[in-house]
Amino acid sequence: MEIRVLGALGVQICGVSVVPTAPKPRQVLALLALRADQAVPAAVLAEELWSGRPPRSARTTVQTYVLQLRDLIDRALAQGAEGSGGEPEGKAEGGAAGTGEARNPAPGKDCLGAKDVLVTSAGGYRLNTGDGLVDLRDFERLAGLGYRAMDGGDFPLAARQLGEALALWRGPALADVPLGGQLAVEAKRLEETRLCALDQRIEADLRLGRHRVLLAELTVLVDRYRTHESLHGQYMVALHRSGRRGEALEAYQRLRNTLVRELGMEPSAGLRRLQRSILLAGPERPEPDLPGTAPVPADPRLSRVG
Numbered sequence: 001m002e003i004r005v006l007g008a009l010g011v012q013i014c015g016v017s018v019v020p021t022a023p024k025p026r027q028v029l030a031l032l033a034l035r036a037d038q039a040v041p042a043a044v045l046a047e048e049l050w051s052g053r054p055p056r057s058a059r060t061t062v063q064t065y066v067l068q069l070r071d072l073i074d075r076a077l078a079q080g081a082e083g084s085g086g087e088p089e090g091k092a093e094g095g096a097a098g099t100g101e102a103r104n105p106a107p108g109k110d111c112l113g114a115k116d117v118l119v120t121s122a123g124g125y126r127l128n129t130g131d132g133l134v135d136l137r138d139f140e141r142l143a144g145l146g147y148r149a150m151d152g153g154d155f156p157l158a159a160r161q162l163g164e165a166l167a168l169w170r171g172p173a174l175a176d177v178p179l180g181g182q183l184a185v186e187a188k189r190l191e192e193t194r195l196c197a198l199d200q201r202i203e204a205d206l207r208l209g210r211h212r213v214l215l216a217e218l219t220v221l222v223d224r225y226r227t228h229e230s231l232h233g234q235y236m237v238a239l240h241r242s243g244r245r246g247e248a249l250e251a252y253q254r255l256r257n258t259l260v261r262e263l264g265m266e267p268s269a270g271l272r273r274l275q276r277s278i279l280l281a282g283p284e285r286p287e288p289d290l291p292g293t294a295p296v297p298a299d300p301r302l303s304r305v306g
Helices: 023-034 042-050 058-082 135-151 155-166 181-207 211-224 229-241 245-263 269-280
Strands: 002-004 010-013 118-121 124-127
Touching (some): 002 135, 010 058, 023 042, 023 181, 042 124, 058 118, 135 181, 155 181, 181 211, 181 229, 211 229, 229 269, 245 269
Antiparallel strands (some): 002 010, 118 124
């Protein structure tokens, strides 16, 4: 099995997609995929589908959606068993949408029965991955390695591991799934984990002197996340180190205006210190650390322009 939630929903079994086109069964599959190998109570699925106001027929309707998913799984298993190399990866019969990115395991691998894959468990249901590929788990593993490398001062390794983690994202989490209360919270949580990894990868790249390469990416990011102070601080440093001190100060002023206008607050003390350091920076003056980061000895930053 292969599960992808970091972008459009993708669930493939024996190389065949089992993602339904109908919105509510897709929501059920998305929640099961996010909590793969864990039992999801039927009540939680009903809350997701009907925003906490399930009809009397909710349990029966959830069972119907599960049966529809098992039908798609059965067809995928049969198709995988009959194929000669798991070649089918488009739309499964009956409305399953393919992702076009599947690895194609050999027929017979993980090919059990639908009830072994989508298991009835403890008043709910569990999607059994059989140790298959789950992009979210890979992201969390790689990001964790990157954070540990940052803590250890190994910035080349941190940049590489965090870059690999971020490369698993193909767009907003669950981009093609209707989001009820449960999935909306999960999607927001996942976006925060992505932003955290992105912030640390950019910090690692700055530590490695890659400020010019970062400018195009940071220009887009500060426009998209107009109140994100860490990204703005990194943008200011990249601009200053590229010999664009005035633009760095303008970036600070734009952020301050946005924060005051939209949130009624001033930039953080750390960002204000960074602005003052840029104002006062000279050839002999080392750069302070970015807001929220630990100091690194002998790392001249604002003073290293060009």
